[in-house]
Amino acid sequence: MMLVEIVGGSLFGSLALVADGLHMSTHAGAMLIAALAYTYARKHATDSRFVFGTGKLGDLAGFTSAIVLAMIALLIGYEAVSRFLSPVPIHFGEAIPIAVLGLLVNIASVWLLSGGGHGHSHGYSHGHGHDEHAHEEEVQRIFTPSGVLALSIFEDGVPPVFRIAPETANSKLPLQSVYVTTVRPDGTQQLFAFADRGGYLESKEKIPEPHAFKTVVRLPDGEHVVEFEEHGHDDVHEAAVRDHNIRSAYIHVIADAAVSVLAIIGLVLARTFGWLWMDPLAGVIGALVIANWSYGLMRGTGGILLDMNPDWKMADNVRQVIEGSGDKVLDLHVWRVGPGHMSAVVSVATNEPQRSPVFYHAALKRFKGLSHLTVEVNPTQAAA
DSSP, X not given: OHHHHHHHHHHHTOHHHHHHHHHHHHHHHHHHHHHHHHHHHHHTTTOTTSTTOSTTHHHHHHHHHHHHHHHHHHHHHHHHHHHHHSOOOOOXXXXXXXXXXXXXXXXXXHHHHTTTTSOOOOSOOSSOOOOSSXXXXXXXXXXXXXXXXXXXXXXXXXXXXXXEEESSTTOOOOOSSOEEEEEOTTSOEEEEEEEEOSSSEEESSOOOSOOOEEEEEEETTEEEEEEEOOOHHHHSOHHHHOOHHHHHHHHHHHHHHHHHHHHHHHHHHHHHHOOTTHHHHHHHHHHHHHHHHHHHHHHHHHHHHTTXXXXXXXXXXXXXXXXXXXXXXXXXXXXXXXXXXXXXXXXXXXXXXXXXXHHHHHHTTTOTTEEEEEEEEEEOOOOO
């Protein structure tokens, strides 16, 4: 399709069609770069020369694709200016069908890269999929004589708090003598009182991170014990799990589809109203679209390659777990070593001589995205 668009655009005088074909060549190249990156990363996954593994090869491939995108945008922009200054005749009857066929090929490519119609995502979404009230994984159900109650951790746009709401229509919400006590793995306990918010109860105090603890719920009918666990979508921010390699290929195809649409619009308007300048204008707009995608991809992959921390919540969770047990974090570094894999180096000062690095590894094992952890323990003498 790339060859058909470039040759057809050149023969029939359509810059928009040539631009679409040139950009299609970049996404063909992006596919090759992505495939080579995955192949090389898999082949050298156990190579000791790669100290933290080969997880960043995808980011390097994505950064390379971003540079190619930027170069193509400049090329299309230069050619568009030339066409504005020296217009050429366009054979619309041949150019428009080729542009439509190119769009269909791009749509098919988008469908394949998005999971072949099975709804798979390659980390390209920009949200966490929050429920209107709480994460579904953070809802615990309590069965009482007056019905089923839902205890949840609500954190959508507000500091994390507990909420208790009726689970079924016939459930009755207790309005007094309701308390929740959290018991963390290190034995730390915290009591939460509740206020009536009209239709549900909400804790007056916010819940410190991490959200992994046993919960004792005291209701008028007695005590109920439920447990909350730290889940992957809390541990690892979306930017930390995003696969920039497949994302770069996906961006190429999405941008290419957009350029195809612009090419068709430019050709149709040029033929209908005689506006020959619409064709190079469509090329200019296409170049700007490509440049914008290139900048976003370059910024995301460049940050990973320079070891920027994409998930500050993970760093905060690590700090709170360690300092919540009475120790002090002297130094902490968290960075991404691959999609869904974070590494951390932490220096701890402790008054407990029996606490070794093994203790902290066990305490931080709950964070599934933390794949590589190095702990330095500095014993300090307790004040007399």
